[in-house]
Amino acid sequence: MVIDVSWQVFSRYVLQQSSSITEELATFLLIWVGLLGSAYAYREKAHLGIDLISNKLTSKGKFYSETIVLIVVILVSLFVFVFGGLRLVYITFTLNQLSPAIRINMGFIYSVAPITGILIILYAMEFFKISFATFKKTNSEE
Numbered sequence: 001m002v003i004d005v006s007w008q009v010f011s012r013y014v015l016q017q018s019s020s021i022t023e024e025l026a027t028f029l030l031i032w033v034g035l036l037g038s039a040y041a042y043r044e045k046a047h048l049g050i051d052l053i054s055n056k057l058t059s060k061g062k063f064y065s066e067t068i069v070l071i072v073v074i075l076v077s078l079f080v081f082v083f084g085g086l087r088l089v090y091i092t093f094t095l096n097q098l099s100p101a102i103r104i105n106m107g108f109i110y111s112v113a114p115i116t117g118i119l120i121i122l123y124a125m126e127f128f129k130i131s132f133a134t135f136k137k138t139n140s141e142e
Contacts, residue, residue: 001029024101028109035112039119042073063135070131073124081117088113 008022041047054065093107 020101035116043123059138066131070124077117077120085113
């Protein structure tokens with residue numbers, strides 16, 4: 001993306017000839033970086049969270065709270081990103097919608113949505129596994 005935008009600036013100001021391909025490519029790359037970045041942020045637990053209430057819960061309460069949150073995350077990712085994204089990709093390929101400048105099928109661009117959803121679901125399942133192991137270990141010590 002840095003190379004693409006740098007070339008866009010160079011071609012516009014030095015060569016005095018703007019390229020529409022680089023502008024469109026930067027937009028598509030931003031979509032991919034944004035969505036895959038959100039999955040990465042979720043994996044690193046760098047997303048916004050309010051733990052004011054959950055910090056005051058017992059280990060059992062924290063486990064149930066985390067489980068409910070993870071179930072909601074999995075359901076939203078499944079229905080919005082995976083199912084909705086797959087439907088969008090299917091419709092785009094069926095209609096053969098091409099990007100204006102690059103002329104590639106927009107289904108390839110939109111395919112990042114189901115990929116992101118699958119990644120978030122996998123991370124949520126991993127978090128549940130860790131949470132369950134911690135809960136089991138904590139309760140066996142008591």
